[in-house]
Amino acid sequence: DTAVSQTPKYLVTQMGNDKSIKCEQNLGHDTMYWYKQDSKKFLKIMFSYNNKELIINETVPNRFSPKSPDKAHLNLHINSLELGDSAVYFCASSQSLAIHYEQYFGPGTRLTVT
Amino acid sequence: GENVEQHPSTLSVQEGDSAVIKCTYSDSASNYFPWYKQELGKRPQLIIDIRSNVGEKKDQRIAVTLNKTAKHFSLHITETQPEDSAVYFCAAVYNQGGKLIFGQGTELSVKP
Numbered sequence: 001d002t003a004v005s006q007t008p009k010y011l012v013t014q015m016g017n018d019k020s021i022k023c024e025q026n027l028g029h030d031t032m033y034w035y036k037q038d039s040k041k042f043l044k045i046m047f048s049y050n051n052k053e054l055i056i057n058e059t060v061p062n063r064f065s066p067k068s069p070d071k072a073h074l075n076l077h078i079n080s081l082e083l084g085d086s087a088v089y090f091c092a093s094s095q096s097l098a099i100h101y102e103q104y105f106g107p108g109t110r111l112t113v114t
Numbered sequence: 115g116e117n118v119e120q121h122p123s124t125l126s127v128q129e130g131d132s133a134v135i136k137c138t139y140s141d142s143a144s145n146y147f148p149w150y151k152q153e154l155g156k157r158p159q160l161i162i163d164i165r166s167n168v169g170e171k172k173d174q175r176i177a178v179t180l181n182k183t184a185k186h187f188s189l190h191i192t193e194t195q196p197e198d199s200a201v202y203f204c205a206a207v208y209n210q211g212g213k214l215i216f217g218q219g220t221e222l223s224v225k226p
Contacts, residue, residue: 041201043216056213099146099207113186
């Protein structure tokens with residue numbers, strides 16, 4: 001059973017397009033996250049949601065819009081894609097907002113913008 | 115500001131040797147410090163963590179030490195094996211929203 005899953009695994013698209021990445025967790029966790037990992041492997045948090053409520057919204061262009069239809073799902077929609085958006089996007093989940101709970105990462109979505 | 119510095123960026127050791135990766139953090143209020151291992155093309159996975167009320171924690175060949183006064187924490191891997199080769203990330207939690215700030219990563223290569 002996959003704990004945190006993401007679709008698609010790979011996404012190749014042209015500049016200016018709009019795309020979505022979906023994330024689902026079957027761990028019963030309350031909190032979900034989106035991270036971006038750039039070409040230098042740097043991992044940076046973008047958003048977090050707790051029970052469908054936005055908690056963390058880092059300095060991310062408003063072309064990025066997360067949506068949490070329920071606490072098991074957190075999707076990421078990106079408008080007007082730019083070359084600099086090329087990266088691996090990881091979804092993660094944790095039991096709650098309490099700081100000491102492990103964050104479980106999904107397999108990642110490699111986004112390539114041409 | 116929120117910052118975690120990690121060194122070295124690359125580390126090459128012979129199988130059986132020890133490896134040490136060091137991190138410093140900026141916010142004295144941080145009180146949880148996890149370490150993640152990321153194999154090539156895979157997801158980051160937690161390997162060990164430490165809370166601020168503890169100075170050291172061990173799990174088989176892996177240990178983490180924390181010096182809250184100096185705002186330093188380190189990962190120690192003993193008797194390294196080729197399967198330890200991966201990128202290792204330290205992290206510190208900032209504020210109560212579970213916000214993890216990651217270090218820049220250390221690419222560890224264990225040569226047989």
